[in-house]
Amino acid sequence: MAPGCVMPASRCDIDHTVAWFDGGNTSADNLAPLCAGHHTVKHHGGWTVVQLPDSGGVVEWTSPYGRRYLVEPERRMPVFRAAEPSERAAPSDDRAAPF
Numbered sequence: 001m002a003p004g005c006v007m008p009a010s011r012c013d014i015d016h017t018v019a020w021f022d023g024g025n026t027s028a029d030n031l032a033p034l035c036a037g038h039h040t041v042k043h044h045g046g047w048t049v050v051q052l053p054d055s056g057g058v059v060e061w062t063s064p065y066g067r068r069y070l071v072e073p074e075r076r077m078p079v080f081r082a083a084e085p086s087e088r089a090a091p092s093d094d095r096a097a098p099f
């Protein structure tokens, strides 16, 4: 999930985009596979890396000079959100629990 990288995820480190010690969660929207080289660049190369919210896993890298690169995942993560109260089905007798 780094610009131009073709390393298969199976050979990558799973990186917390927001580091665990900075309060980052171990959750799909904060994890991305990075090869060892790009993992080092992310942490020590002066780049800024963020996952775009509600994007299904798109990662934005910003170089030390301010150039931005968007990296699309091979397959997007489904974006889940809680249903609004108005979207929730109202309980009815035919939906009663079967026990």
Ligand SMILES: [Zn+2]
Pocket: 002, 005, 006, 007, 034, 035, 036, 037, 038, 039
């Ligand atoms: Zn790489």
